[in-house]
Amino acid sequence: MTTKxxxxxxxxxxxxxxNLPPSMGTVLVDEWSNKTPEKAHAILxxxxxxxxxxxxxxIQLAKLxxxxxxxxxxxxxx
Structure with missing residues (x-):
């Protein structure tokens, strides 16, 4: 379950x-905030x-x- x-x-x-626009931070949050650890692991x-x-x-993937x-x-x- 994920929540905003x-x-x-x-x-x-x-x-x-x-010189990236601040909106790129929003893009990152939108991209990763609803990923389960399993899905993030699969991607990374x-x-x-x-x-x-x-x-x-x-090492970091094992932690994830x-x-x-x-x-x-x-x-x-x-």
Whole structure:
């Protein structure tokens, strides 16, 4: 389940670089805010996502896989 939040409730600040318009930050939020961890993992694990350090990518992808498990297990105990 995903929910929309008001801008003042967001837990992220996006600063655009290289003369990009601020609306690009909105595009990023729109693109990623409703992705499940599983869907984000599938996208970012793709061969078209090129990084300078593959081991860093592997580590972060592993973290993304368990991102949703911790809150769910916490609330299961309540």
């Amino acid at each position: 939040c008001l801008p003042h409730q967001a837990r992220v600040t996006i600063m655009t670089l290289h 694990a793709g061969h078209d996502v090129i990084v300078t350090n593959q081991s860093d990518k592997d 896989k368990v991102l949703n498990e911790r809150p769910l297990s916490t609330f299961d105990g309540l």
